[in-house]
Amino acid sequence: MTEHVPRTALVDRLDAAIRPRAAHVQRALASPVRNTRMAVVVGRVLGLAFVVCFLTGLYSHVLQSPLDGIVTPTRPEHLYGWTQGTHVVVGSMLLPLLLAKLWVVYPRLFRWPPLSGVLSALERGSVAVLVATALVLPVTGILNILEWYPWEFSFRRTHFALAWMLIGALALHIAVQLPAIRAHWRRDDGDVVDGGVRDD
Template identity: 55%
Template structure:
């Protein structure tokens, strides 16, 4: 950039439409994947009534895959967004600032798109570390801004469609107007951006894709670290559930034929073992062997009808997710357990002792710990 001149004159190469379009394709793909998987996560965590009984329980690893992709694509979008902003920032100094209504719409869409994108990626990264240095609730605001970003992105693409089309491929008409000598530098720049994306993905995705856990350098969670080899987001002490004893524990099951069970009575019921992952919204996941009583057998004993949903209540004294609901599919799935043991050991208090819910294809935040009540909803 040439200083002392207004508007500034940029002398750097590669701040052109071809470079911006090339990076934009990758960034658009990352945003699309992140948005779609984010919608999946949101509706699985907060399903409307019309959807609650339709959320599938299979494949059992479904949420692990979608949430892993959500966090991985969001992290990959960070270097892509930085590269995209580097390619286009000289246009911020274009003069005059508003040349037409179309130009004004373009600038408005870009302002909203950039601000919203930076907000989404920054707050999403901080969420993976469970650090919330802001006064608002993360989930609803993150969800609302995601729609704002998508709307701004669609408007931006519509306004820039002719330019995007002209520079979409090497043989596009617009490419002929660009200096031929920029080709090698552009390819080197794009290769460097691709290497950066690969590096941040490779060194963080192991928190969900455990074959790569040995190169997990920058993710805030390691899938092997925690009591009984499983990570923990919230301890029993933090939830106010660290004083539960076997002698005092009671499981209350309501329904047409309500009943109550002690921990010894739960242990005496037929026990089943399943292998299921804990898959958390922060992006980490880990499979384990869980042993316990099938929820469907507890419901049948209570006389619950086949279409019933179940409200699961925790004994924790504080926490935003002390109550969750199981739709019909999850409640009747034989893989859904009220687990008493993990990996052959009695549950650690931080993993929900004396009993916790474990169900297939379900967000970890809804795998309720310290379960004290199952309420049949008809």
């Protein structure tokens, strides 16, 4: 007859097996530039790019689908062209910025335990939504520029809905990370971060 291992004993065994492996992976991926300071530096540029794209996209959407009672500016004459140009250029920059941010924070995927409570679960969930939408939006945007639509859904409606999801996830992520952002927004000569690696 097979013995049933109590749940706590099973959890303890799994923890004992996975914890050293997770620590080993984090050490193997360690780099002097993979720290909170660098995550904040890249994150603030990426966040600004998201906001610029969201606002210019919102302006474009309201022009194409006017809302009752909202009057949109039509002057200067080339305002729409400038906002759309900004949307396309900054939107195209999102991919390399996002890849840089993911490279910096990649070792954190192997943190153990993966969740330490409700706040941690909320953060991980918001990050999953943020990364997914941040990858889909610029890729579908670039395909829209090329006028190639290898999907069945409406590009404009889906792009607009995903933009709101991204901004919501970004706001939640910033709220959760605010203490780290405030601590590492500016570099001070005395700062020591992430395992003793100084920011240079």
